Amino acid sequence: MNKHHIASTTMKTTAAITAALALTACGTTPQPQPQTQPIQITGTLNLTGSYATLGENVIDDTTWTCAGHDGYQDLKPGGNVIITGINGELGRATLTGGTMQINPQADIHDPAVCEMTFTVPNIDPDQDYYVLTIGTREELTYTPEQITQPLQLTIGK
Numbered sequence: 001m002n003k004h005h006i007a008s009t010t011m012k013t014t015a016a017i018t019a020a021l022a023l024t025a026c027g028t029t030p031q032p033q034p035q036t037q038p039i040q041i042t043g044t045l046n047l048t049g050s051y052a053t054l055g056e057n058v059i060d061d062t063t064w065t066c067a068g069h070d071g072y073q074d075l076k077p078g079g080n081v082i083i084t085g086i087n088g089e090l091g092r093a094t095l096t097g098g099t100m101q102i103n104p105q106a107d108i109h110d111p112a113v114c115e116m117t118f119t120v121p122n123i124d125p126d127q128d129y130y131v132l133t134i135g136t137r138e139e140l141t142y143t144p145e146q147i148t149q150p151l152q153l154t155i156g157k
Contacts, residue, residue: 043151052114066114074135
């Protein structure tokens with residue numbers, strides 16, 4: 001073999017190795033996408049005035065159990081909370097709590113508030129919108145930015 005042939009073969013081999021390395025560096029193998037973490041949706045539902053009624057259980061001197069009243073009986077501890085998105089149901093939970101603080105010095109026109117809470121865990125964070133349904137009430141639609149904040153809902157004045 002002459003020097004010219006050896007140099008030519010070495011250059012071809014170097015070019016082939018460089019091309020192979022360049023293809024590898026370009027990332028021809030797809031990289032996995034980062035996984036987004038599920039979100040948790042939380043909220044408080046307050047019923048005031050004639051929309052709420054005292055329950056039968058006294059928790060202490062100023063706290064009673066409570067629930068929805070007069071057409072709002074679906075709003076009670078154990079009532080359904082459903083979150084849906086573009087492809088249907090994303091998660092569900094139940095209302096918890098159902099407590100009413102009674103202030104004996106309050107004005108008769110200052111209604112007590114029946115408070116219930118909910119937490120819906122493991123919700124897909126990549127939705128265009130979220131729809132919240134509590135009991136048989138009208139659906140409420142939220143943006144992704146809104147749904148990550150604690151929701152405050154009130155029925156009554």
